[in-house]
Each structure stands twice: as structure tokens, then as C-alpha cells.
Amino acid sequence: MTTISLDDVRKLASLSALQINDDEAAKLQTELQNILKFVEQLNAVDTTGVEPTYQVTGLENVWRDDEIIDYGLSREALLKNTPNTQDGQIKVKRVLA
Amino acid sequence: MTIAEAQKRIVEVGVRQVVEEAIARAKVDSKHAVLEVIESRSLARADEIDARLKKGESVGRLAGVPFLAKDNILTFDSKTTASSHMLENFEAPYQATVIEKLEAEGAICIGKTNLDAFAHGGSTENSYFGPTKNVTDDERVAGGSSGGSAVAVAAGIVPFALGSDTGGSIREPASFNGVVGLKPTYGSVSRYGVVAMASSTDVVGPITTTVDDARLILDIIKGVDARDSTTIDILPLEKASKKLRIGVIQQCFGEGVDADVDSVTHQAIETLRSAGHSVEEVDLPTFRHALAVYYIVVPAELTSNLARYDGIKYGMQKDGANLTEVYEASRSAGFMDENKRRILIGNYVLSSGYYDAYYRKAQTVRTLIINEFNEAFKQHDVLLSPTAPTPAFRLGENTDDPLQMYLADMMTVPPSLAGVSAISVPAGESVSGLPIGIQFVAPMRRDDIVLNMAETWEELYAKR
Numbered sequence: 019m020t021t022i023s024l025d026d027v028r029k030l031a032s033l034s035a036l037q038i039n040d041d042e043a044a045k046l047q048t049e050l051q052n053i054l055k056f057v058e059q060l061n062a063v064d065t066t067g068v069e070p071t072y073q074v075t076g077l078e079n080v081w082r083d084d085e086i087i088d089y090g091l092s093r094e095a096l097l098k099n100t101p102n103t104q105d106g107q108i109k110v111k112r113v114l115a
Numbered sequence: 116m117t118i119a120e121a122q123k124r125i126v127e128v129g130v131r132q133v134v135e136e137a138i139a140r141a142k143v144d145s146k147h148a149v150l151e152v153i154e155s156r157s158l159a160r161a162d163e164i165d166a167r168l169k170k171g172e173s174v175g176r177l178a179g180v181p182f183l184a185k186d187n188i189l190t191f192d193s194k195t196t197a198s199s200h201m202l203e204n205f206e207a208p209y210q211a212t213v214i215e216k217l218e219a220e221g222a223i224c225i226g227k228t229n230l231d232a233f234a235h236g237g238s239t240e241n242s243y244f245g246p247t248k249n250v251t252d253d254e255r256v257a258g259g260s261s262g263g264s265a266v267a268v269a270a271g272i273v274p275f276a277l278g279s280d281t282g283g284s285i286r287e288p289a290s291f292n293g294v295v296g297l298k299p300t301y302g303s304v305s306r307y308g309v310v311a312m313a314s315s316t317d318v319v320g321p322i323t324t325t326v327d328d329a330r331l332i333l334d335i336i337k338g339v340d341a342r343d344s345t346t347i348d349i350l351p352l353e354k355a356s357k358k359l360r361i362g363v364i365q366q367c368f369g370e371g372v373d374a375d376v377d378s379v380t381h382q383a384i385e386t387l388r389s390a391g392h393s394v395e396e397v398d399l400p401t402f403r404h405a406l407a408v409y410y411i412v413v414p415a416e417l418t419s420n421l422a423r424y425d426g427i428k429y430g431m432q433k434d435g436a437n438l439t440e441v442y443e444a445s446r447s448a449g450f451m452d453e454n455k456r457r458i459l460i461g462n463y464v465l466s467s468g469y470y471d472a473y474y475r476k477a478q479t480v481r482t483l484i485i486n487e488f489n490e491a492f493k494q495h496d497v498l499l500s501p502t503a504p505t506p507a508f509r510l511g512e513n514t515d516d517p518l519q520m521y522l523a524d525m526m527t528v529p530p531s532l533a534g535v536s537a538i539s540v541p542a543g544e545s546v547s548g549l550p551i552g553i554q555f556v557a558p559m560r561r562d563d564i565v566l567n568m569a570e571t572w573e574e575l576y577a578k579r
Binding site for chain 2: 020022027030031033034035036037038046049050052053054056057058059060061063065068069070071072073074075077080082087089091095096098099100101102108110111112113115
């Protein structure tokens with residue numbers, strides 16, 4: 019059975035862009051361990067020669083004409099919920115140090 | 116309250132008064148089903164529809180009928196919070212296709228209902244704004260994640276509400292509160308303007324007091340939408356009353372299933388048999404592994420869908436020393452514990468070295484589950500099971516044990532993974548008076564069968 023260490027939990031949190039404190043890490047370690055233990059029952063299922071199903075409708079590439087559709091949305095309306103803007107642009111902290 | 120009853124009242128007193136009455140009920144909602152009332156827009160639309168009706172215009176199949184939408188569906192003139200801290204102040208710049216379609220038929224969205232944050236949960240206890248209480252018992256959960264919608268309909272605030280179902284989020288709360296909850300065929304209803312959770316199973320559907328109302332709402336909201344390339348057509352929802360071949364899923368009985376749920380379901384089986392339907396046992400061996408598949412596939416999909424919440428484009432932003440810290444601080448403050456748990460599980464099962472062992476394996480077992488459904492539907496028109504293994508549990512009973520909470524979905528998850536049509540309809544009560552529902556399942560695109568079977572059951576149950 020796979021075991022998850024505290025360091026694994028911290029690394030996973032970092033990859034998920036989440037900050038967790040020591041208490042949360044300890045709690046998550048137990049919870050994730052239990053969930054993984056539960057799902058590992060699938061190892062007992064014989065899937066020899068069976069293909070995975072990633073989506074169920076069987077739809078493949080759905081094409082549309084390469085034309086601009088006017089959804090009637092202004093830049094102002096679309097930026098209404100943006101926490102930090104300047105001159106109609108989304109403002110972020112420096113990306114390259 | 117049925118849609119027909121609301122329409123009768125509209126004829127008597129007008130749309131404005133019916134909408135005002137619904138708003139008044141929503142405002143005194145003691146169950147915490149409703150998060151926000153959309154007042155001025157609703158009243159303006161009510162006046163407009165009254166005027167059009169007075170002129171003799173044809174307004175649509177739901178002219179003036181008030182409804183509520185789960186708060187993960189985008190609506191105008193309100194917030195759409197997904198019951199999360201992250202989107203606490205989010206105001207949608209456009210409306211979901213499902214809302215547009217209902218408005219085009221004259222329906223009026225009077226407000227938004229509570230859910231588990233980002234629809235992660237089966238009790239509505241994970242809402243940032245606090246839980247919704249069960250319609251029959253304030254000490255018990257509403258079910259979830261569409262708990263607010265189910266309780267609002269059960270309490271008679273509105274005749275119908277929209278929910279979303281990823282692994283049982285319409286059906287389980289419908290069962291817990293004694294109302295009808297329809298999970299349509301995957302892809303049959305547009306998700307444009309719906310907060311995404313797990314894209315391979317998410318579907319929007321109605322919660323109503325009658326099967327006929329569920330049929331009407333699905334008929335209005337279904338259909339291919341150019342704004343959602345995953346949409347498909349289903350068969351017309353024609354009424355038919357005939358004897359059906361019903362398969363009872365054997366894996367839904369025995370250990371872990373409450374005695375009252377067992378007895379209500381067996382009574383239903385006897386009633387259906389006495390009415391002349393053929394009822395046989397059906398064996399779906401991989402059914403019992405569906406929950407394990409679900410708790411790999413769904414976290415994998417939702418962790419990808421929740422990656423967009425970075426504190427930059429919209430939603431909560433917390434400051435940090437650099438861009439990475441802004442992301443981390445915003446996400447840590449905006450997500451609830453269950454959201455974080457699922458994000459971590461999702462990233463774990465997708466990570467290099469584990470992908471094949473977990474994610475690919477789960478999707479392969481999913482194929483087996485689908486194959487077993489397909490085989491069963493060769494012999495049976497429709498499948499029957501309880502909706503949930505228990506009636507509504509107590510508030511707080513499962514909050515410290517995520518796995519125990521997940522078990523509430525054991526019967527609703529397999530149809531979600533297979534994308535088939537499924538419904539929960541009231542079938543009885545526990546000894547202590549809690550509602551219990553049963554689930555009917557039909558093949559993909561055959562929502563007509565699920566509705567006709569449920570309506571047949573509804574008539575038999577009323578007569579019993």
C-alpha cells in the first residue's frame with residue numbers, strides 16, 4: 019500500500035498552490051492516507067484488455083465556423099470582478115524576478 | 116406546490132402577486148435554503164409578463180412561474196458564490212444557458228440556493244455560509260450538494276428549482292427531503308455558465324414536486340448549445356404508459372443499507388410487481404467499486420477546473436510578497452477544507468508515477484461499470500435501487516469522516532460515471548418520519564423512460 023509522508027503532503031500542497039500549516043498537514047496526511055487506502059480496492063479488479071473511458075458521449079472534435087460571435091459583453095463587464103486592474107488590463111505582480 | 120398550482124394562482128391573482136408571495140416565503144426561510152433573493156429584477160419581469168398576458172400575448176410555458184437556481188449557476192442581478200469564500204462577491208457578467216432558456220419561457224428566477232462550496236459534498240454542510248437544514252427535521256442535513264434547491268422546493272417556496280448533479284447532488288437531497296430530483300443524461304443540458312466541478316459527469320437538472328414538472332423543465336432546458344460543445348440530443352420526452360421490465364440492482368442491498376430504506380424499497384418492488392411490471396434481480400458486480408472510481412476521477416477533474424481560481428482574474432485575492440504567494444494566499448483563504456482535500460487527492464492521482472496506478476486504472480474500471488449497465492439494459496428497460504443508503508443523517512454526524520460522508524453517494528455515483536439518466540422519487544418514510552426516495556435508471560438519451568417509469572410509480576404510490 020502507498021504511504022503518504024508529511025513531506026509528501028507539503029509537496030502536494032505546494033504543487034496545488036495551497037499553503038497549509040503543520041496541523042493541517044498532519045490532518046490531511048491521515049485523511050489522504052485513508053482515501054487512498056479506500057480507492058486501492060481497485061487493484062483487485064481485473065481490467066486486462068479493457069480500455070479506459072475518459073468521456074461517455076463518444077463526441078469527438080466538435081467544429082464551428084471560424085467566425086466571431088458577439089456575446090454582447092464589454093471589457094468593462096468582464097473586468098468587473100477582477101480584484102486589480104489598471105487601464106482596462108488585469109494587473110499582476112512581476113512574473114520574472 | 117406544483118407548477119400547475121402556481122399557474123392557477125397566476126390566473127387568479129396575477130404574476131406580480133405570485134412572485135411577491137414567493138419572495139416573501141424565501142425571505143422568511145428558516146432552513147437556510149436560500150442565499151440571496153433577486154428582488155427588483157424579478158418584480159420588473161413580473162410586471163412585464165403581467166402586461167403581456169393582459170394583452171393576450173403568448174408568453175411561454177412557464178409564464179410568470181417563480182423558481183430558484185443553485186448558486187453555482189450564473190444569473191444576472193445577483194451574486195453567484197458557489198457557496199464559497201472564493202466567490203463570495205462574484206457577480207456574473209452573463210447568464211447560464213439554462214437560465215436564459217427558462218426566462219424565454221416566462222419563468223422568473225427569484226433567487227439562489229445554498230450548496231456545499233463548489234458542490235463538493237453530500238450534505239450542504241460544506242457551505243461557506245453554513246448548512247441548510249432538512250425540511251422535516253432541523254437537526255438533520257438537507258443532503259447535497261443541491262441541498263438548498265431540494266429544501267426550497269420541499270418547503271413550498273417555489274414549485275421548482277435547478278440543481279447540478281456530479282455524483283448524486285440532485286438525487287440524494289431530493290430523497291432526503293421528499294421531492295423529485297432528475298439527473299438527466301450527461302451532455303443533454305448545457306453547462307454554459309455553470310461553475311465546473313467534474314467535467315465528465317457534471318449535469319444540470321430540475322428538482323420538483325412531481326415527475327410531470329421534472330419532464331416539463333427538462334424539455335425546456337435540454338438541447339445542443341453552441342456555447343457548450345459537450346452537449347448532445349436526447350430522445351423526445353414522450354409520455355407512454357406501459358408495463359416495463361424492471362431490474363433491481365442487487366448490489367444496493369445488505370451491509371451499510373438502513374433497514375427502513377431496505378423496507379421502503381422492497382415495498383415499492385412489491386407494488387410495482389402487483390401492478391403487472393416484470394421485476395427481476397440484476398447483478399452489477401463492479402457497481403460496488405464505483406465509489407472508489409469516483410473518488411479518483413472526480414478529484415482529478417476538479418483539481419484542473421479549480422486551477423482557474425488564482426486570485427487574479429476574479430474571485431478572492433489575498434496579497435503576498437510575489438505572484439506565487441498571491442496565488443497561494445488567495446487559494447488557501449478562498450477554498451474550504453473539503454475543496455483542499457479534493458484538490459490534493461486530484462493532484463496526487465494525476466502526478467507522474469501515480470497516473471497509471473490510480474487515474475488510468477479508475478477510468479478502466481469505469482469502462483467495466485458502463486459495460487455492465489449496457490448488458491443490464493439488454494434485459495431490462497429500467498433499473499431500480501434506493502437513492503441513498505440512509506435517510507437524512509444528523510448535522511455534524513459525518514463531518515469528521517470524509518469517507519463516511521462519501522458513502523452516501525454509493526448508489527447515485529455509478530449512473531453518473533456511466534452518464535445515464537436517473538431520477539429520485541419519493542417512496543416512503545423511515546419509522547421516525549424521514550423521507551426516503553428510490554432511484555430509477557435508464558440508458559443514455561432515454562430520459563423519457565426514466566420519466567415514464569417514475570410517473571407510473573408516482574401514481575401507484577399515491578393510490579397505495
